Amino acid sequence: MRKKNEGFTLVELMVTVTLLAFFGLVLAKTVGTSSWLAHYRLKGAARDLASSLEKARANALKENREWGVAFDTGTNAYALQSSGVDRKMDTVADNTTPEGNVSLAAYKNGIKFGRGGVSTPPSMGTIGSDVTFPGNLVTFDGRGLPIFGQQGFCYLSNDEGAVYAVGVLPSGVVRVQRWTGTTWK
DSSP states (O other): OOOOOOSOOHHHHHHHHHHHHHHHHHHHHHHHHOHHHHHHHHHHHHHHHHHHHHHHHHHHHHHTSOEEEEEETTTTEEEEEEOTTTTOTTOGGGOBOTTOEEEGGGGOTTOEEOOTTOOSOSSSSOOOSSBOSGGGEEEEOTTSOBOTTOOEEEEEEOTTOOEEEEEEOTTSOEEEEEBOSSSBO
């Protein structure tokens, strides 16, 4: 009877582990510094903002009172807000922020309110600032519509120069668009 040699030798195992470690380091370096990761994070921030706007709209419909999203361009943060006891957002003293502030810095890659070098708005009009909602606040009424005159866009950018626009249309629809370099898609 002949004994079968099964398994790996120590040399084969060491070579395999060394190659895996080398390729792992190369991949980690590439992923950590690539522009696709920065774009992915920016896209995630834009989608999260759109989700907060949709949640404000849904809560306004559900509770038949005003809900909104307030933007702080100085700290690059925004917050979902409830209108409080009086059911009106214009009485700031009783408004509540049930989920706290969302800081854009948490997404990394220099994500902030900004439009980079983009001068063409996603729809009619002009780009006046990084957040075009009046008073840096968008409020949805009990029907899920933005309070008159509060439709607009919020622009998010990163260190790579990519830009997303998250907007609320007069119908209450939330829209996310990406700047391709020549047009919004």
